[in-house]
Structure formats: C-alpha cells, structure tokens
Amino acid sequence: MDAKTYTAALGELRTLRDDIKKARAALAKLEAERARRIAALTAHDKAKAERIAPAAGLSLAEVVALVPALAPEVLSATAPPTPAPAPQEQEAAPEPAPAALEMDDAPGALAPALTPARAPAAQPAAAENPSAPPAAAPAATPAPAAPGRAATLPAPARRDGTRVLPSVPEGPEGDRWFTHTPNLASTHPNFTQQARSTVFLDAASGVLVHRDRTLQLALGSGSAGEILNVVFNAVPEGVERIYITGGDPWHRDAARHPYLKDAVAAWLNAPAPGWRTDTGRGKDRLAGHFVHPRHPVGRYQRTHSDESGAGGQHVELRSVGEWFDVDGAHPATVRDAFRLLWGVLRSHWPDAVVMGSPSQTGRDLWTRTIPARGQHADGYPVLSEELRGLFHATAGQGRTELITPPRVPEQLPALVEYDRTFAYAKHTWKSAVGTPRRVTATTFATWSQKEQVKALFGCGHWHVRVTVPDTWDHVGILPAPAPGDRAWHYPSTPGTTFTTWAGGPEVYTALTNPLTPWKIEILDGILFDDGKPLDDWSKKLKDCWARLAAQAAVHGDETQATAARLASRAVRAILLYGIGAFAQRPRTVTGTTPRTLERDVPADAEIIAFDDETITWQRPTGFARDPHAHPEWAAGIWSAARSALLSQRMREDDTFVGALHVPAASVVAFRTDALYLTAAHPWPYHGQPGDYLYKGHLTGPLPAPATEDDLLALRDAGRTALTTGSQ
Template sequence: MDAQTYNTALADLRTVRDQIKKARAALVKQEADRDKRIVQLASHEKATAQRIAPAAGLSVADVVALVPALAPDSLAANAPQPPPPRAPQAAVESAQPLPKHTAAAPVPTASDHSAPPPVPAEVTALEQSAAPEAPRELPSIPADSTGDAWFAHASGLASTRPNFTQQARSTVFLDTATGVLVHRNQTHHLDLANRSAADLLTAVFHTVPEGVERIYITAGDPWHRDTGRYPYLRDAVAAWLNAPTPGWRTDTGRGRDRMAGHFVHARNPVGRYQRETGEQHVEIRSVGEWFDVDGDDPATVRDAFVLLWQALRRHWSDAVVMGSPSQTGRDLWTRTIPQRGQYSDGFPVLSEELRGLLHATAGQGRNELITPPRLPDQLPQLVEYDRTFAYAKHTWKSPVGTPRRITARTFAAWSEKEQMRALYGCGHWQVRVTVPDTWNHIGLLPAPAPGDRAWHYPAGPGTTFTTWAGGPEIHTALTNPIQPWKIEILDGILWDDGKPLDDWAKKLKETWTNLSAQAHFQGDAQQARAAHLASRAVRSVLLYGIGAFAQRPRMVTGTTPRTLERDVPPDAEIIGFDDELITWQKPTGFARDPNAHPEWAAAIWSGARAALLTQRHRDDNTYAGALHTPPGTVVAFRTDALYLTQPHDWPHHHQPGDYLLRGHLTGPVTAPTTEEELLTLRDAGRGALTAEREA
C-alpha cells in the first residue's frame, strides 16, 4: 500500500467512524424506548417474560433483569434463600441511645481483609445471564503496609489563608435571544448576527470598548444554535466554543487564575478567550451556573449579582463574586481559615491515594427513580418535597487531623461504646450489608452500579452487597424506624471531629436568610425577584463550594485539526468532531490543589443522603423523611428532593434542611419511567401548587 492509498483509506475510516457514532446515538434512543415498552407491558396481569422476550428480541434473562417481577416460577423456586445471620464476633453487638421507635442492630465485623462468603455456582450463573452489565467493583485499601502508608498527608500541601486581595472583573449581562446588553447602569441593543462566539465578542467589544472580562449569558443559549447538526448536545457546544474567532485565541491562563481553555458542558459551558495581540482576556459564561432564570431580563440578573455582592460584604470585607459559585465558595472559605489556634498554619491535604479512594467510593446526591412494578402504573397524586438549603445543615462537623485506619480486627476489639462513638464520628467505612428478610421499603445504602460513578440502592429482602458509606448512613441503617439492617465492618477511615466549615457556612446561611427576607418583604417586584435570585446564588455558592472540595481528577480538553488527527494524544477520548476540528479530553490525575478536601464533601453528602431517609425535628418532637412514609409511596429522590404519592404534615420553619412542599399534582398521574417524564411532572406539580395558592 502506497502513501496516497494509505491516506485515502484513513479518510474513509474517519467517515465510517462518524457514521458509527451517529448510529450508536440512534440505537441508544431505540433501546431506551424498547425497555420502556417492556416495563409497560409488564403491568399486564398475564404478562410473562417468555412471551415478551421474543417480541423484544431479548433473552428471558434480559427481560427479567428489567422487570424482576416477571421471573419464571421455576427460577424463583430455585432462588437461594439468604444465609442466616452470622454470629457477632468479639462482643460487637451495638447498643446505643435510640428514639423510642427504633431498635439496636448487630454490627458484626469480618476478619481483616476477608473475602465475601462464597456464592453457589448456580446463583452466579443466573446473575451473569440476567445482568448484561456487571456492577463496577469499588476499590479497597491494600492489606499490607502499602495501605497503611496511605494514611498520611500530602507533603507540603495545605489550605492556608490568602495574603492577597481578590480582584473584581468588569462584567456585562447579555440576552442573546433579544440582543439586550446591560453594562453597569447602561442598557444596549446589539446585533449578534449568527450568535457565534466571534459575533458575541465583536458586538460586545464594539459596544464596551474600554474592555470586559466576563460576559454572562442570561438567555438564548447560543451554544445550542446548531444542535440539529450533531448527535449529542455536547458536540454542538464543543463546536460552538471551538469555532474560529478572528483576533482571539483560546485563553492559556494568567497569574493566580490558572483557569485556562474552554470548559465543555452540555448546558453551562465556559468559553475562555484571549486577544491574539495584547493581554486582554474574557470569559463567556452562563448564569445557569448560579440560578435558574425564568424570563428575567439582564437588568434583573445584574441587580441580583449586585445584591449578592453587597450581602457577602457584610461578612467578608474583601468578598468578590468570581466567575462561578464553586470558585466564589472556595475563595470565601479560605478567608475564614483561622489566623490563630490549631489550624492557623492551614488544613493539610490527604495523600493522593486516599483522595483517589474517596473519589471512587463517596457518591454525591441520591438520584433514584422507582418505577413500575415497584409502584402502580397510575399514582393517586405526585407530591414534591425539597429540603431547603439542605447541605447547609450538614456542615457543623467535618473530618480533621491525620486519618486513622480502622480494620475489621481493630473494630471488633473495641468496646461497644467505642464502636458506637466511631460510627457517630467522622468516618468512611467499607461494609458488607444485608437487607432484612422481611424488608418492604426503599433501599438505605448506596451500592456500585454499572457505569462510571453510578450508584443504586438495593432494597430486595435478603440482598447482600459490599460498599463504602459514611457514618450518618451507617447509623441510619442500624437505627432506622422500621427494622435494623445487618452491617459488617470490613475496613474504615476515621478522623477527629472538627469544624473547618462551620464559620463559612454560618456566614452563608445568614446571607441566605437576609436575602430571602428581602425577597419576601421587598415592595418593588423587580428588586424582590433580584433578591430571590441572589438567595439562590448563595445556595449555589455553598452547594458547589462543597463540591469543589471533592477535587475530581483533572480532565484536560483540547482540539486538533482534522488534517492533523495523528497528533491527538493516544490516551485521549474523542468527545466531538466536525469537518474541521476534533475535540478530545484526557485525564491528568489529581492536581496539587491546596484546597482539595474530599473528606469534607463526602461527610456532607452522606449526612444529606441520610436526612432524606429520616430527620428529627427536635422542636416539634417529630420526624420527616422517606422512611416515615408508607411502603410503596416513594416515587423518586433527586439530590435534596423527595417525590411521594401522598402529602405529609412535616414542619417547615424556613430553616436549612426543612422539608418544603414545592409541588402537588392531583391524580391519577401516570407513573414516570424516565427522568424526563419525572421532570415534566415536577414542573406541572409546581405550577399546579402555585395556581392553587394564588386562587
């Protein structure tokens, strides 16, 4: 084969690659539609997996995996019974002061680094045939001294109080649907032509010649203008960001702000540009990072940011609203690091190994949709409860100090009191979990599911699985108001209790309270709306500030001309392409980030997930949460929201963590089977509740 033939064949191969990507996108949609139809068919009283399987082109096992209730009687009869409870070792039965309606549960431990009990061969074969994708396996701490070496801090890396003043950036607010631009107290009308990045930059800098460093898009989503040309939304966004911008190039970062390159996100991307000549830098961002805009004009959005800045200044004299809530949150937190006392020299960062373990084993919010046949096809109603400013309730205690490894043997050797103190403390535990044989409610603990960072919540009676979970969730599983679960400690990480986030969170909560009050009592409708948006922005500062502590492994995004495809890094994943450019991304591991504290994010997320299940209201002497609802009435969880088939009289005192009634849709309501259907019903329920209150 000569060089010309080789190059021609490469071009043909790229064409086939593009066609395959589009075909796969179409196939994914068709498979989702097929699965939805199978679930619908399963609601028929005489439905059988043997009848549905050939119609769907699947095996009986595949159909049963989608709808377990369709398992043939012969398989169900041969299914193994859950093993009897193991005797607790070394006096590790837990007993602790509990609410009157709860009971203590045994907390047996396993021998150090022991393997799960053997599974009968026929069960293994059945599981393999019924599950097209095996759950991912969570990592463990190495058994030898290698694992013990993880329990240290990264050398020379700690969060310290900044010794510089953050600089504000000149900002404009632009509605790309109408062309309305607000700069300080002036309003302009721009001709944005085709709404490309180049058109926006040209129009804005022609109107504001003295220079702008940040352009917030309030409406119009210009990066979605060519979605019909691409199989994925992300591809359209990448193409918009990377289209030619004469006179500009992709920003490479500067000074203390090392943010560089475009950030490809399906809904809230960030475009970073730099003059080809000169030092002028500008970002194009979406205000969707901060709050949801519901038809608000750029002037109202501008007022919201002004109110946010003024409110933050009451607590931080040097507060600056940065480009994103996460940047703002972490910057404000560093300015609460104590100047005296134990941590005046900073909060040390964990070893990279422990950070990696937490990244892999500590999920974020609970997102779960419960579908038929676990629920009826027609729901009597759909009620939405949202935990107000939820994460702010779980920042009062966080892990600090050098972590300690707590092996199964160590835990078993402790007294009952020491075990309970550890489980109440700041810890992250590897556990073997067994669901009670008579359990008939929702799952309590997250387990790894197929897919990158995917989690599910097993609830089947007798189910056993191994996972990692935080102390609040372990405690909830042991003391829940229905029936204690069996928990075996396999390994664990334990820290001292501290308050590194308490001052920061209290100031943000006070800021949120003040802005919420302004929104309620403000007589001017526009200023009331601006105050409401500002209060939502404070929520985002705390929410995404906590997420920023988690410090995901860094992902670098880049572009390469199609003519230079051989220059794409060999370990990169191609995430988009057009006729001219290939967009790719590649992981680069953990950066030496002095503010990386995934242990704080993990503890807060665990507490928030546990509070979705049960939360005590001391002043009202009552409880709220999913476990305080009848079995079969929970429809979905979405981070800090709970969807039910009946309302509950739970207290709401406008305090962080309180359950707020957000939506109420009277039935009958067709049970949602996809996230899109749930969100459609959510919006309808919120609208119905608003109309009811205004009537």
C-alpha cells in the first residue's frame, strides 16, 4: 500500500466512524422513545409486562428494569403482600437500562412467602436434665415481615477485599453450561478391588503390628527412608501400606520450618536410600506424595528389582488419623478396629475392601451400589466442567463462626456444646439427578407459587439477592463471600443486602424461619430432578455405624470396645469424606526439582519449600476427567447440614431444635456440626443421625472466647467437666 492509498483509506475510516456515531445516536433515540412508550402503556390498568415484552422486542426482565411498575405480581409482592405503593412513590420511567447488567443490579424474582416453622417458646435452661423432652409449647405468631422494596434494587456497595462470586453467563453461552460432560459417567465397576498388605506402626514407641505379630523396631531418627527399610527388614515378604498410628514422624523437624506443611514436605522429599517417589501404576493408584500438614501420604517405590527380576515394590506411608483419632490406642487395637470395619462392611458389600483412605473407600463402596439395571443402569453422568467449577466456587462446606461481644455477653454464664451425631448421614435421602435446568429470574417469576415452592424445596443451587429484615435480631442465615482471607460469613445486620449463591435448604430456611421471613430475590438458578443416588449407600453405612456403636457400648472387654468404637468412627469417616470426594476440588500436583535444574520448575508452579539440593513446588492442574465427580451432591448435603444447625424439626417429638430456637444472645459459635450456647436446652436425643448430642458443659462465669483457640480450649474443658460430672 502506497502513501496515497493509505491516506484515502484513513478518510474512508473517518467517514465510517461518523456513520457509526450517527447510527448509535439514532439507536439511542429509538430506545429512549421505546422506553417512553412502554412507560406510557402503564396508564392502562391492565397493562402487563408479559404482553409488552414481545411487542417491544425485549425480555420480561428488561421491561421490568425499564418500568418496575410493570413487574408481575409475584415479582413485586412482598411476604406477606403489601398494599400498592402510594402515588408519591410512583416514579417517572428511568433511563434505558444498559444492555448488560451487573448481577447485583439485575432484576430478581421475589421468592414467595412461606409458612414459618414454629416460633421458639421461652425454653428454660435445663442444666439438671438437658436430655429430658421439652414440655409442649404453643406456636407463637411470627413477626411481620419488613416492607418490601422494588425488584430493581441498587447494588449494595462492596467492601474492599470482598470476593465477588461468579455467575452463569447470559444467553446461549450460559445455557451451554447446562449439560453433562460427554462420555463421562459414574458406573458400576466391572472389577474386584484388591486388598493391600497392611501394617500398623507407632513411630514414637517403635511397636509394629503385622497380622497377628507384634514387633519392637528401632527406627533411628525416624526419616521416611529409615522407617521403610526397618519395616521391610522386619517383614521380608513385603507390605503395601504402612499406617502410622502415633508419633507423627513428619513433624520431627517442625521447629526448623516456618510452617508445618514445609516440615512435612521436607520429610517426604528427603533422600531415602533404596527408594524413590512412586510415579504410580494401575487405575487405583495415585502418583507422588500428598503434602498435608497433619495427614500426609508418602508414596514410594524400591529403586531395585527383586530376585525374580520383577519391578520394585510399591508402598504407602499414611496417617491413621485420616480415619479416626486413636486416643492413644495400641497399634494392635487399631488393627482390630480395621478388622471389625472390614467385617461389618462385608455384611453389605461381599467384595468390600478397606482402601488407603476413607474417601477412597467411600467412593468405591458407593460405585458398587449403582444399579446394574433399571433407571440409572447407565450410570450417573458428570456435569459440564463449567458447572463443576461454579459449584466449587460457590458451595462452601461446614459453617464455622465465632460470635463475639457485644453480640454475646462479655462474661458467659456457661458454655454448652451440642454436636449433631453423624450429621451428614441425615441429609443423603434426596440428591440431584438428571440434566440440570436453568431457572432465570424471568422464568421463576412466571411460575405459580406452588411451582416456586416446589423448586425451592427441591434439589437446586440458587443465585440470590438477600435482604436481612429490618426487624432482625438473631444470627445470620445465608452464607456470603467474606472479605479478607475468610471464605464465608453470615450477615445478620438489619437492612443488609448482599448477593450470594445458596442451596435450596438454606433458601427455604430463610423463607420459613420462625422469626421473620427474609427477602430473597432469585437472580438465577440450577435446578435438578430429585433422586436417591446416595440413599442405598448411606443406609448401609448407617447400619454398619449403628452396629459397631452398639457393640462398643455393650462389649465387656475394654480393648475390644475401644476397637469397635474406633471402627464406628471409621464408618463415619467413610461417609463424611466420601461425600467430600464427590465435590472434586481442582487438583494440585506437588513435585521436586534439583537446585541444579531450577529452570525446569514449571512456570505456573508455586515454590513451597527448598534446601541446598531440592526445590519443592506445587501447581494447580484443574479438574480431572473424574467419572465420580458430583459436586452437586456434596453441595446439597452441606447446605442441608448448615440449615439444620439453624432449625430442625424432631418429628417424633413434634419440636424444633437449632440456633434459631434459642435466644440470639445465647449463640456463641458454630463449628461444622456443633453448636455452642450459653445454656442447656431440653432437646430430645435418640442417638440417630442428625440428633443434637449434649456433649459438653462448662459452668461460668467465663470470658467469651475471642479466638478459635479460646473456643477449643473451653470446649475441651467442657467435655471433661461433663464426663466427670464437675460442670
């Protein structure tokens, strides 16, 4: 292109620029005229957004954004319904809305008013007999809801550092998320799991238990290499798994490192003569070490072949703390616990094998309950990677919250702990199945109240705008992204508005709580069919747990009673961590590189430790093609468990329990499945999953805990006091 052509092309470009400006001005004028005419249509008393939207070439949400007065009745009604706004509250039509709205600005469909749970009666403290059933109390009338506001609320100001949760893209791009990953589904296994030869070692005392033998070993300094060589000298036939029952050798040099995880990484990656890091073999083996501050996994392989020329042996070093706290039990008792566990599992799964971790065992047992014929014989398809990522970012696990003065007294009259027994097992009776459906605000607004209630009570995950009632004076209900390093917090200040994602159980609780219904606006949602993919698995595990717990309670031999109690805890861990495994967090790979090859460290890796010879790093690898990834199941169970901490009906006793059924100032803390109060309450306990167990009681006055460590110290003292009767 010569200079003359270049100059002419620039002139044509300027002309095109001016034409675009004129076209945009004309379009803006037409859009303003369209907005004016839409507003003028409100003069007709039967004007409806549903008819105006197609005539204007807009969606229902866009019409409502232009003229809120045209909102459908379900969108503009409050709970309970309020009279039409006074004339002075009617405003002129706003400026045309931008083409793309921030989710906080987007119009939402107001969730309907629902029948509240029974309001809490004034329950007296029951320190003398906290397990006695409560006296019947009349249901109190819930306080009226705060007046509602228009559906198009302005976005609340975001505080610095607050995490903004992702949302589903608008239009066809977001609709494409609502599918399954091709050729990826959970199916019944077509193989028999192989058991691994296992030993139990107390690294502090050197006691090793292998089958029916107990040996005393000298472990030297307790390095991984020394442990492996000493164990294999004592058990020449070889083992494939070494459970460390005590001693925590990976913490031996903790004082030399700034973080416990650094000490663990250094211990795992230290030179081990005759051994190298296992690179994995077979579908059921994971490669490399797993660096965890308290329960690491070391995977090693011999560097030489045996006499037959076969490949080197593979072995795992694991903490038995993944399964349960041994409470100082002898390795032989731990072995007996695993024998009892294996035996009781075999009563339901004839091919059951106790694998290395409870999560692996739980998932393997679950796959063996997938129907071989019938509705789900083809398995359970895995969601699209986009939806799995959304669940990972927006579905938290347990509620952990410490409430401090002035919301609780500076001096507590007591600290009482209630812990929900085998809590997650209570919430596995219903889970999401089928192809997910997208429920936009527009769609939700067009449904009848019956359809809306059914959706909110079903298996769904909802993007909502929440407003705390002006009269609210209790703990928060719904999780919100927290500022700073915390993942979630629970806003409770009256009038606070925030946008979040929440599971159906929590949204339902916010609408039916016994005090005042919260204002919930549906912005978007993921809705599934109701199914029972976990019910058979959970029922079998609950039966195993109950049988082992009963055996522990009646066994005359204290050692065997301890073994049965540990085995029952292992069953609990199988279900708990099995559910966590469905969440399928993005994977992180840990690796090592010699200092002389520093340039070979992956560019996206984070250096987590180094010494004169080795660099230890980790890097995220995203979501694997895991056929058993079902974050929608884990999210639903976690949401239901958080909801039950607030309000749970005891059907057998016709009463409600939980934080919302006690005075607000008496709630001190939430900790996953536990609730800490300032007084005991006569809540019934039948030893069933989900029941509130009266677990600790420390009489005050006590200074209100200011940190988690303070709370844990008081908790431990309260458990001891209740056990010894000195509370």
